[in-house]
Amino acid sequence: MKRAGIVAWNTFREAVRDRVLYNLVFFALLMIAAALLVGQISIGIEEIVIVTLGLSAISLIGILMAVFIGVGLVSKEMEKRTLYALLAKPVRRWEFLLGKFAGLFLTLAVNTAAMAAGLAGAMWLVQGSLKAEDAAVLVAVYFILLKLAIVVSLALLFSCFTTPLLSTLFTAGLYVAGVFAPEIRAIGKVTGNAALDAVAMVFSYLLPNFDNFNVIAAAAHRRAIPGMLVAQNTLYAAVYCAIALAGATMIFSRRNLK
Amino acid sequence: MNSRKTMALLLLAVIPAGFAAVWCMQRGIDGQLAEMHQEQDELVLRSGKTLRLLSLEYGAFLADVYWTRTVQYYGDRHARKVANLDTLGPLLDVTTTLDPQLLPAYRFGAIFLAEKAPQGAGRPDLAVELIQKGIRNNPDFWRFYYDLGFIYYWELKDYKKASEAFLEGSKNPKALIWMKVLAAKIAAEGRSRETSRILWREIYESTQDKLIRENALRNLKLLRAEEDCDYLDTLVGRYEKSAHRRPERIEELVSAGILPGVPVDPEGFPYVIGADGKTHVHPKSPLLGYPKGPPPPR
Amino acid sequence: MSGPAIEIEGLTKDYTTGFWLAKKKRSLDNLTMQVEPGEVFGFLGPNGAGKTTTIKLLMGLIFPSAGTARILGRPVSDVGMHNEIGYLPEQPYFYDYLTARELLDYFARFHGYGAAERRERVERMLKKVGLETAGKIQLRKYSKGMLQRVGVAQAVLHDPQVVILDEPMSGLDPLGRREVRDIILELKKAGRTVLFSTHILSDAEMLCDRVGVIAGGKLRGVGSPEEIVGVQSHGMEILFELSGAGAGGIVEKAVRIGGRYRIAVEEGELYGAMEQLRAAGAKVLSVTRVRQTLEDYFLGLMGAEQARASAVEVGEK
Numbered sequence: 117m118k119r120a121g122i123v124a125w126n127t128f129r130e131a132v133r134d135r136v137l138y139n140l141v142f143f144a145l146l147m148i149a150a151a152l153l154v155g156q157i158s159i160g161i162e163e164i165v166i167v168t169l170g171l172s173a174i175s176l177i178g179i180l181m182a183v184f185i186g187v188g189l190v191s192k193e194m195e196k197r198t199l200y201a202l203l204a205k206p207v208r209r210w211e212f213l214l215g216k217f218a219g220l221f222l223t224l225a226v227n228t229a230a231m232a233a234g235l236a237g238a239m240w241l242v243q244g245s246l247k248a249e250d251a252a253v254l255v256a257v258y259f260i261l262l263k264l265a266i267v268v269s270l271a272l273l274f275s276c277f278t279t280p281l282l283s284t285l286f287t288a289g290l291y292v293a294g295v296f297a298p299e300i301r302a303i304g305k306v307t308g309n310a311a312l313d314a315v316a317m318v319f320s321y322l323l324p325n326f327d328n329f330n331v332i333a334a335a336a337h338r339r340a341i342p343g344m345l346v347a348q349n350t351l352y353a354a355v356y357c358a359i360a361l362a363g364a365t366m367i368f369s370r371r372n373l374k
Numbered sequence: 375m376n377s378r379k380t381m382a383l384l385l386l387a388v389i390p391a392g393f394a395a396v397w398c399m400q401r402g403i404d405g406q407l408a409e410m411h412q413e414q415d416e417l418v419l420r421s422g423k424t425l426r427l428l429s430l431e432y433g434a435f436l437a438d439v440y441w442t443r444t445v446q447y448y449g450d451r452h453a454r455k456v457a458n459l460d461t462l463g464p465l466l467d468v469t470t471t472l473d474p475q476l477l478p479a480y481r482f483g484a485i486f487l488a489e490k491a492p493q494g495a496g497r498p499d500l501a502v503e504l505i506q507k508g509i510r511n512n513p514d515f516w517r518f519y520y521d522l523g524f525i526y527y528w529e530l531k532d533y534k535k536a537s538e539a540f541l542e543g544s545k546n547p548k549a550l551i552w553m554k555v556l557a558a559k560i561a562a563e564g565r566s567r568e569t570s571r572i573l574w575r576e577i578y579e580s581t582q583d584k585l586i587r588e589n590a591l592r593n594l595k596l597l598r599a600e601e602d603c604d605y606l607d608t609l610v611g612r613y614e615k616s617a618h619r620r621p622e623r624i625e626e627l628v629s630a631g632i633l634p635g636v637p638v639d640p641e642g643f644p645y646v647i648g649a650d651g652k653t654h655v656h657p658k659s660p661l662l663g664y665p666k667g668p669p670p671p672r
Numbered sequence: 673m674s675g676p677a678i679e680i681e682g683l684t685k686d687y688t689t690g691f692w693l694a695k696k697k698r699s700l701d702n703l704t705m706q707v708e709p710g711e712v713f714g715f716l717g718p719n720g721a722g723k724t725t726t727i728k729l730l731m732g733l734i735f736p737s738a739g740t741a742r743i744l745g746r747p748v749s750d751v752g753m754h755n756e757i758g759y760l761p762e763q764p765y766f767y768d769y770l771t772a773r774e775l776l777d778y779f780a781r782f783h784g785y786g787a788a789e790r791r792e793r794v795e796r797m798l799k800k801v802g803l804e805t806a807g808k809i810q811l812r813k814y815s816k817g818m819l820q821r822v823g824v825a826q827a828v829l830h831d832p833q834v835v836i837l838d839e840p841m842s843g844l845d846p847l848g849r850r851e852v853r854d855i856i857l858e859l860k861k862a863g864r865t866v867l868f869s870t871h872i873l874s875d876a877e878m879l880c881d882r883v884g885v886i887a888g889g890k891l892r893g894v895g896s897p898e899e900i901v902g903v904q905s906h907g908m909e910i911l912f913e914l915s916g917a918g919a920g921g922i923v924e925k926a927v928r929i930g931g932r933y934r935i936a937v938e939e940g941e942l943y944g945a946m947e948q949l950r951a952a953g954a955k956v957l958s959v960t961r962v963r964q965t966l967e968d969y970f971l972g973l974m975g976a977e978q979a980r981a982s983a984v985e986v987g988e989k
Contacts, residue, residue, distance in 0.1 A: 119782055122778070122781045122782060126767070126778055129769075129770075130767065130769055133769040134769070157442055159445060159583065159584070160478045160582060160583055161438065161441065161476070161478055164438065164476070165438045168434040168435040168437075168438050169435055169438070171434075172431075172432045172434070172435040175431060175432075176432070196765050197761065197763075197764075197765045198765055198766055198767055200731075200733060200759075200761040200764070201759065201760075201761055201764060201766060201779070201823070201826060202779075203731070203732065203733060204731050204733075204754060204757070204758075204759035204761075205754055205779055205782040205783070206751055206752055206753075206754040206755045206782055206783065207751065207754075207782050208751050292430065295430050295431055296427070299427065326431070327431075330431045332431065332432075332434045332435070333433070333434035333437075333473055333475060336434055336473075337475050339475075370735065372733075372734040372735060373728070373733045373734060
């Protein structure tokens with residue numbers, strides 16, 4: 117396990133040296149512009165808009181990073197053959213995978229936390245102060261992070277056996293499908309065809325239900341998010357990541373390196 | 375041709391010339407597009423549900439965008455004095471589908487969807503639908519019952535339903551007390567100037583939306599003007615008694631000494647006597663709609 | 673330590689190729705071989721012969737279709753055993769955003785060293801491969817030779833019992849190759865086992881206690897370099913200069929190259945021939961034994977395997 121941590125730290129270092137964190141500059145500029153202009157553009161709902169904009173940006177940037185870096189986690193090392201020397205060390209393949217996952221997750225966590233701080237600053241500018249009910253925004257950010265963890269684990273899974281391009285398509289596809297899981301489940305109840313209903317239902321439950329983690333509207337309206345949901349979502353994310361990582365381990369453990 | 379010369383040529387001549395050309399072309403294209411669009415409203419996707427699906431997880435943000443678009447749409451037409459507000463309903467429907475908790479959107483629709491043209495879309499039926507959607511999604515927000523009752527009272531003149539709405543809203547412990555009072559008053563009296571004044575004043579005071587406040591103020595002034603007209607009608611009656619004929623213009627009342635001068639409405643426009651013998655607000659007065667010109671000289 | 677350091681038994685590797693993955697190419701066929709502890713073993717063969725495949729199988733980077741392999745008595749699937757072995761891949765590539773120092777430190781962490789010991793080992797390694805000053809430069813700026821040296825450093829950083837090097841001399845200038853040779857000899861002196869693959873025969877002749885020759889996926893022979901080529905002696909060759917008149921028989925048999933003559937004689941006839949040349953007043957430049965070299969043996973093998981070699985090369989990569 118400790119060896120996974122060594123790989124994780126190096127993965128984080130690689131992301132930093134790849135200047136991945138520079139996206140924060142773009143986000144900061146966006147937040148500053150939004151805070152300054154929101155009063156002019158959206159009358160009456162400034163406090164709502166700054167949060168929807170901020171959270172949507174945090175979510176979108178996070179997904180982009182998770183997918184684009186995630187799909188290269190394993191395939192890049194296999195292609196560049198940096199993996200040869202590493203696997204000659206006393207480190208198991210699953211420890212390597214876990215470390216890559218943890219490293220990218222750490223990168224995303226740092227990035228998301230920085231963006232959350234930026235959003236808090238913008239909210240403070242727009243509202244003049246921060247209130248207790250603004251804590252809902254923090255919960256929304258935490259949910260986004262949980263969502264990103266699942267996306268990373270899926271990208272890692274695909275990275276183990278296919279090219280970055282295909283991995284990107286598959287991961288993005290699963291993301292979109294996961295967002296639509298409730299709709300698929302609803303379809304599963306209204307078609308006349310029993311077989312199709314069953315397939316749609318099963319499919320909707322097996323997909324990662326990303327909609328669970330979307331509380332942007334609630335946070336924007338400063339509605340408190342129930343603690344039960346926080347606990348359930350945390351567990352869901354942990355289990356789903358474990359499933360994806362188990363799949364990745366199965367595939368990667370038997371993979372012949374070129 | 376050495377490379378430094380090429381660089382200079384590209385930087386100082388080719389690229390700026392290119393941008394200048396693009397600028398001119400864009401102006402031409404803008405002109406073309408303006409002709410194509412005319413009064414058309416580009417609300418390509420009218421289905422809120424479709425948009426919600428397409429927006430993946432970013433529906434709340436898109437709702438804010440559409441709300442901004444709605445306000446700009448109305449404000450732009452209001453400023454240009456265009457009477458056609460057909461797209462207002464769909465815009466509000468999309469906005470509230472994307473974010474069912476965006477309260478300002480429902481309240482805006484309650485006023486401006488119901489209000490007659492040219493100030494509003496003249497669709498009180500759509501306004502009722504919108505508010506009922508608002509109530510479904512925000513059952514705790516008692517002010518929607520107020521808005522619903524108001525639409526039934528003011529535009530639809532269905533005093534039974536209006537009273538029911540106020541009564542329903544009064545059941546919410548957070549509601550203001552006079553909701554119950556209004557329910558009783560309307561059930562008993564139907565339309566009355568006093569009730570109307572209370573309703574419009576509450577709207578004026580309970581909102582920060584500039585457009586809604588402007589509209590409420592106009593309606594309050596119109597109520598006062600109508601009171602003036604009622605009083606002037608009694609004076610017309612007095613003239614009829616003494617002159618044994620109906621006056622055709624207000625000036626006759628002045629000549630007869632019944633009025634010291636031609637009275638004007640709160641916007642400065644003089645009252646007129648209509649073909650039906652009753653006093654009315656001047657047809658060009660902004661109280662009735664968009665200002666069509668300055669008030670005539672006294 | 674008893675038993676072989678590296679023990680390979682019936683190791684076979686097939687690759688599936690072709691559109692429907694229907695065709696099978698056998699890149700390693702039933703290899704059985706041992707490397708004894710403390711010896712330097714050269715793994716020789718032309719490109720595509722199966723050397724890298726064998727080494728990758730030993731390192732657990734690919735998995736055998738049949739057969740087994742053990743290092744230091746433990747199966748190659750035992751990752752814990754990697755603490756005792758060092759590996760230099762062919763044409764190594766490392767994380768280019770790290771400096772050499774950082775890379776070695778990173779790898780050292782997997783062996784569980786504390787911070788102080790890591791620092792000390794990393795510095796020692798950098799010095800050993802001559803990269804002390806370049807240690808703080810990012811690897812993306814390194815030349816091929818420098819990368820090779822980093823590779824050697826990371827392979828021996830943890831003082832392993834067995835060191836496996838895949839084409840360690842490739843891409844090095846003569847100075848670099850000498851340094852690697854010195855390191856291998858140093859390891860031998862310290863009692864370590866070294867297995868390295870190469871197609872440069874002179875290196876093998878100079879360094880190895882034993883060599884294994886592989887071609888077309890099959891082991892062709894194992895033994896000391898002399899055993900492989902046989903002690904067949906084809907006699908002696910004398911190189912001499914002659915200014916004056918011929919010494920008769922012997923000069924006529926010689927081959928003339930510029931101002932020099934070369935003649936081959938049977939070993940038993942050497943002194944007789946020398947006497948004749950002395951009598952003729954010739955100046956003897958050198959006397960060398962003529963042997964079949966590893967190169968001859970090799971070329972002979974390659975000639976026979978030419979047809980199959982190219983097909984295997986495809987499967988190998």
